Amino acid sequence: xxxxxxxxxxxxxxxxxVGPQRADLLKKELGIHTFGDALLHFPFRYEDRTxxxxxxxxxxxxxxxxxxxxxxxxxxxxxxxxxxxxxxLKDSSGFIELVWFKGIQAINAIVQVHKEYVVxxxxxxxxxxxxxxHPELELLKEYEAKPGGQFAPVYSSTxxxxxxxxxxxxxxxxxxxxxxxxxxxxxxxxLPSELLQKYRLVSRYEAIIGIxxxxxxRMMEAARRRIKYEELFYFQLHLAQNKAWRKINFKxxxxxxxxxxxxxxxxxKLPFELTNAQKRVIKEIRRDLKAGKQMNRLLQGDxxxxxxxxxxxxxLMALDNDFQACVMAPTEILASQHHIAFTEYIEGLxxxxxxxxxxxxxxxxxxxxxxxxxxxxxxxxxxxxxxxxPVIFNNLGLAIIDExxxxxxxxxxxxxxxxxxxxPHILVMTAxxxxxxxxxxxxxxxxxxxxxxxxxxxxxxxxxxKSETYRxxxxxxxxxxxxxxxxxxxxxxxxxxxxxxxxxxxxxxYDRLLEFFPRxxxxxxxxxxxxxxxxxxxxxxxxxxxxxxxxxATTVIEVGVNVPNASVMIIExxxxxxxxxxxxxxxxxxxxxxxxxxxxxxSFKLSKEAKERIATMVxxxxxxxxxxxxxxxxxxxxxxxxxxxGLMDLAxxxxxxDRDILNAARIDALDLIADDPKLAKPEHRLIMRYSEKLGTRxxxxxxxx
Ligand code: ADP
Ligand code: MG
Numbered sequence: 001x002x003x004x005x006x007x008x009x010x011x012x013x014x015x016x017x018v019g020p021q022r023a024d025l026l027k028k029e030l031g032i033h034t035f036g037d038a039l040l041h042f043p044f045r046y047e048d049r050t051x052x053x054x055x056x057x058x059x060x061x062x063x064x065x066x067x068x069x070x071x072x073x074x075x076x077x078x079x080x081x082x083x084x085x086x087x088x089l090k091d092s093s094g095f096i097e098l099v100w101f102k103g104i105q106a107i108n109a110i111v112q113v114h115k116e117y118v119v120x121x122x123x124x125x126x127x128x129x130x131x132x133x134h135p136e137l138e139l140l141k142e143y144e145a146k147p148g149g150q151f152a153p154v155y156s157s158t159x160x161x162x163x164x165x166x167x168x169x170x171x172x173x174x175x176x177x178x179x180x181x182x183x184x185x186x187x188x189x190x191l192p193s194e195l196l197q198k199y200r201l202v203s204r205y206e207a208i209i210g211i212x213x214x215x216x217x218r219m220m221e222a223a224r225r226r227i228k229y230e231e232l233f234y235f236q237l238h239l240a241q242n243k244a245w246r247k248i249n250f251k252x253x254x255x256x257x258x259x260x261x262x263x264x265x266x267x268x269k270l271p272f273e274l275t276n277a278q279k280r281v282i283k284e285i286r287r288d289l290k291a292g293k294q295m296n297r298l299l300q301g302d303x304x305x306x307x308x309x310x311x312x313x314x315x316l317m318a319l320d321n322d323f324q325a326c327v328m329a330p331t332e333i334l335a336s337q338h339h340i341a342f343t344e345y346i347e348g349l350x351x352x353x354x355x356x357x358x359x360x361x362x363x364x365x366x367x368x369x370x371x372x373x374x375x376x377x378x379x380x381x382x383x384x385x386x387x388x389x390p391v392i393f394n395n396l397g398l399a400i401i402d403e404x405x406x407x408x409x410x411x412x413x414x415x416x417x418x419x420x421x422x423x424p425h426i427l428v429m430t431a432x433x434x435x436x437x438x439x440x441x442x443x444x445x446x447x448x449x450x451x452x453x454x455x456x457x458x459x460x461x462x463x464x465x466k467s468e469t470y471r472x473x474x475x476x477x478x479x480x481x482x483x484x485x486x487x488x489x490x491x492x493x494x495x496x497x498x499x500x501x502x503x504x505x506x507x508x509x510y511d512r513l514l515e516f517f518p519r520x521x522x523x524x525x526x527x528x529x530x531x532x533x534x535x536x537x538x539x540x541x542x543x544x545x546x547x548x549x550x551x552x553a554t555t556v557i558e559v560g561v562n563v564p565n566a567s568v569m570i571i572e573x574x575x576x577x578x579x580x581x582x583x584x585x586x587x588x589x590x591x592x593x594x595x596x597x598x599x600x601x602x603s604f605k606l607s608k609e610a611k612e613r614i615a616t617m618v619x620x621x622x623x624x625x626x627x628x629x630x631x632x633x634x635x636x637x638x639x640x641x642x643x644x645x646g647l648m649d650l651a652x653x654x655x656x657x658d659r660d661i662l663n664a665a666r667i668d669a670l671d672l673i674a675d676d677p678k679l680a681k682p683e684h685r686l687i688m689r690y691s692e693k694l695g696t697r698x699x700x701x702x703x704x705x
Contacts, residue, residue, distance in 0.1 A: 001040060001231060002693055003208075005186040008036035015174050022166055029158045035178045042211055042227075042652060043153030046220060047120065050150045056093040060123040060130065067091065067119045067132075068140065074113050076104070087111055089119060096123075097131040103165070107137075116140040120152070136169055151214045175212045182208075190690040191230060192683070195668060201226040225661070228652050232665035234694055237687070240673040243446075248677070252294035252422050253397045258286075259320030262313070264349060271345070277453035278306055284449045285314050285427065289398075295425035301451030302623035303431045303587025304458065308341055310451070311400045314427060315342075319351065319378050323397025326380040328387070328415070330403050332357050332533055333540055337562055338402065339381040356382035356391070359533065387414040399424045403431065431584065431623070460621040461569075461590040463598045465614050474570065474599060475516045482522065482549045486594055487566040491585055493576040494529065494554035502554070503528060509572060510552045523548040564592035574600035574617075575610040579630040582617050609633060 012032055013023035026032040032041060052068045069091035077084050085107050087098045098119065100107045111117075121135030155171045187205040195201070202210065202222045207230075210223030274282070281299060288295035301307045315325035327342070329335040339355040346353065354368055354377045371377050375394030380386060396419045418424065428446070466474060478488055490513065492506040510526050517524060525539040525548040543551045544563055551566070569589045574582065582600070590596040600614055616629045653662070672684070679688040 001227065002690075003036035003039055003187065004693070005036075007181060007183075007186050008034060008039070010035050012038055012174070015177050017170070018174065022164065025161060025164055025166060029161050035181075038174055038178055039208055039212070041155060043155050045154050046151040046214070047154060048150075049118075049120070049152050052118075054093040055089070055091045055096045058096065058123050058130065060125045062122060064120060064122050067096070068116070069119070070116050071111055071113050074108075074111055076108065085111070089117070097129065098135050098137075099131050099133050102134070111137065118143040151217065151220055153212055179209055179213060190686060191233065192686065195233075199225075199229060199664070201229060204230070224652055228658055228661050229665055231653055232658070232662050233669055234691060236662075236666045236669035237672065237691055238694070240669045241677075241679075241691070244673050244677045246296070247293055250294040250423065252292060252425060253289075253321070253323060253419075254292050255289040255317050255321040255323070255397065255425075257320060258317070261319045261349060261351065262316040265313070265316055265346065269345065269347075269349070272455065274309065275306065275451070275453045275455055277301075277451040278310055281310055281449040281451055282313055284447075285310070286317065288447070289314075289317055289425055294423050295427065296446050297427050298446045298448045299427055299429045299451070300448065301429070301431065302454070303584060304591055305431075305451040305454055307402070307429045307431070307451065308338065309345075311338075311402070311427065311429065312342055312345055314398060314400065315379050316346075318398040318425075321397065323395050324372075324375065324378055324380070324393050325398040325400065326382075326386055326393070326396060326415075326418075327400045327402065328382060328384065330383070332359065332383055332537065333561060334402065335381055335383045336537075341562075342379060342381060351379065352377045353379045353381060356380055357385050358383065360385070387418070391418070393418055395420070396424045398427065400427045400429065402429045431587065457593070458590060459595055461586055461596045461598050463586065463600065463618045463621075465574075465600045465602065465618055467602055467604045469604070470601075474601065477597075477599075478550070478568065478570070479517070481568050481597075482517075484594075485565070486568060487543065487546065487548070487563060488550045488568040488570065489566055489585075489588055490550060490552045490570045490572065492552070492554055492572050503530060505573070506552065506554060513550060513552060517550065522550070524550045524552060527551065527553040529554055561588060562591060563588070565594075567592065567594040567596040569596075569598045570601060571598065572601050573603070574614060575602045575606050577613075579613050579616060579626055579633065582613065583623055583626045586617070586621075 011023065012018055012026055012034060013020055015035075018026070026038075030041060032038050047064050047066070049066050051066065053065045055067055055069065058065055058067065067089060069089045072088040072090040072095065074085065074087045077086055082101060083104055085100045085104050089096050089098055098121075116139070118138045118140055119132065119135045120137075121132040123130050123132055125131075153172060153175070155168055157166070157168060157171070161167070182205075184203075184205045187208050189196075189204050191201065191204070196203070201207075204226070207223040207226040210219045211227060214220035214223060281301075285295070285297060285299075288297060299307060299310060301310075311327060315327070318325040327335075327338055329338055335357055336355065339353065342353045352371075354372070356365070356368060360368065360382075368377070369390060369392070372380060373392045373394055380391075380393075385391070399415045399418070401415070415424065415426065481488060490509065492502065492509060494502040494506070506526075506528060510524070513524055523542075525543045527536050527539050531539075539548075540551075540561070542548050543566075544561075546565060566589055569586055571577065571582065571585055577585070586598045589598060598617075600617060602610070602614065606614070612629075612633060616626060620626060672679075672687070675681075676684055679685075679691070
């Protein structure tokens with residue numbers, strides 16, 4: 001949202017009581033420079049001032065309450081170091097102490113004995129006595145004369161601001177002052193009247209007043225609803241415009257034909273029947289690739305849903321049209337697994353697949369780059385080394401990016417420059433199950449394909465929650481599984497802030513396992529981030545080849561690793577992992593024929609949120625359900641892959657709770673753009689102008705895939 005007008009652009013300094021110094025602080029602490037900025041800092045909650053408590057019922061439960069009574073006495077008490085004012089407030093039910101340690105002179109001047117006041121604050125108990133420290137206080141007469149104001153806004157603040165007396169009350173005064181100077185023309189309407197009528201939205205002007213100084217609960221809710229709708233409408237409009245713009249402007253390579261690579265592979269090499277979901281997604285991709293526009297498609301599919309095969313088949317379509325393809329993965333291990341999978345799948349077809357990462361050096365690298373530029377390599381698989389400058393393709397037609405949330409926006413856009421004439425088609429694959437609602441919003445300018453079906457024969461992983469006391473039983477269970485020929489992951493958390501401690505923890509766990517599973521009867525691999533990539537890779541490969549029974553690791557194995565014989569995943573300190581991480585980890589098992597287990601080991605005492613996460617994991621295997629739960633627990637801003645989405649600019653919206661408004665706004669925006677892609681019609685001038693005003697806000701990520 002943006003607020004500008006002559007009045008709204010005035011410096012905050014000109015508000016009574018602010019002045020240059022406090023204005024400076026407001027700028028630094030909250031980014032409030034102008035009247036308009038102040039109005040865009042919405043309250044995060046409201047205190048209900050319609051109800052008065054009886055003094056005898058007032059409790060020290062941390063909630064701010066409102067009392068009404070007469071000041072019975074007032075006393076200025078001078079201690080050795082400090083002064084304080086103590087008043088006794090009385091109503092028909094009893095007495096309570098009010099106390100001030102700061103701003104004593106001002107309070108002394110305001111408070112008069114025997115007068116009636118409305119008092120707001122929190123109760124605390126000192127030495128068995130209830131007091132209210134630093135309450136807000138207003139003469140009952142003034143309170144009653146004031147229109148509205150029964151829902152007092154509460155603004156977020158900082159310690160520095162509070163220390164300089166720029167507290168909530170002061171903020172309220174600033175806003176009140178601004179609102180009094182405001183005219184409706186300062187906040188012109190930016191939604192067409194059909195939409196206002198359709199949803200019975202209040203005007204923009206009313207909404208701004210109503211969100212700061214509502215005179216009723218209803219007014220406050222109406223204001224919030226209006227502002228949410230407006231934000232989502234313009235956000236979705238922007239995405240829709242971008243997408244339309246790209247469709248018009250970005251021509252793409254045309255993969256007109258299905259040729260021998262695809263046909264031979266499909267009829268003779270395909271190792272399994274594709275799932276219906278895979279078939280559908282491949283059709284969607286095929287349609288894009290021959291349309292003459294650049295494809296920008298997000299492929300979502302839960303772990304193990306078979307995205308690799310879709311990537312391979314898409315690559316064959318490029319090859320059949322004399323283009324090269326590349327696959328980029330976020331880690332060396334993952335990239336090399338793709339390389340191995342691709343190489344095996346296409347054996348005998350005369351396709352050259354090469355691997356490139358930071359570890360490919362010297363002469364080997366030089367030759368590879370030469371062959372790539374000459375077009376002798378058909379598919380290049382690798383890490384982000386692919387997007388470095390010296391990597392030149394002969395004719396790149398399709399770029400596939402796996403596990404995209406690991407890549408920054410910049411890296412992705414760099415791929416675009418690797419193709420001549422037109423940008424390559426882009427297929428972004430992710431197993432991070434972004435909730436549908438969020439995907440629609442965040443990737444609203446991408447096309448989305450979903451693999452919503454796992455290959456047949458997959459049994460859901462049985463997930464159990466066990467606390468420390470079960471350690472012995474877990475070990476026995478592991479032994480039995482190993483006897484059956486299975487392999488086991490044991491995963492430890494590792495976060496940077498406590499890396500040393502975490503590594504110690506991992507080492508201890510490893511030592512304990514060595515006692516239980518002694519060599520030479522058992523073999524244990526260990527992998528963590530402090531190891532050299534080469535050693536890490538070697539340990540990993542030992543496990544992949546089945547030479548070790550147990551893999552002890554930090555979360556480095558999280559993404560993409562495929563060891564079908566591994567059937568047990570033990571996650572230590574599971575309470576320290578986020579939901580989506582737990583789900584990713586669990587996805588490492590349940591890939592083979594054997595019944596698989598995931599054991600979440602936690603300490604005995606858990607926070608409410610941790611309990612909820614663990615319970616969700618035990619309850620369901622469905623990545624989307626987990627993503628939704630995650631969003632509810634953490635809020636949308638924290639979901640992987642959405643950090644740079646611009647969502648944080650939505651001041652009020654909570655995507656989990658405001659789904660209905662989001663859907664409505666999205667449909668309205670899409671309809672509008674379908675009818676008038678350039679917003680050129682006179683009746684859309686209002687919308688056009690405001691969206692131009694917002695302009696740069698989402699630009700940064702509008703151009704990238
Ligand atoms: P992800 O989507 O997590 O990348 P993969 O592509 O690694 O999943 O596939 C997981 C496993 O499922 C692989 O071993 C793969 O060979 C197998 N697979 C993929 N598609 C099918 C299918 N249609 N039928 C049977 N197995 C399949
Ligand atoms: Mg994968």
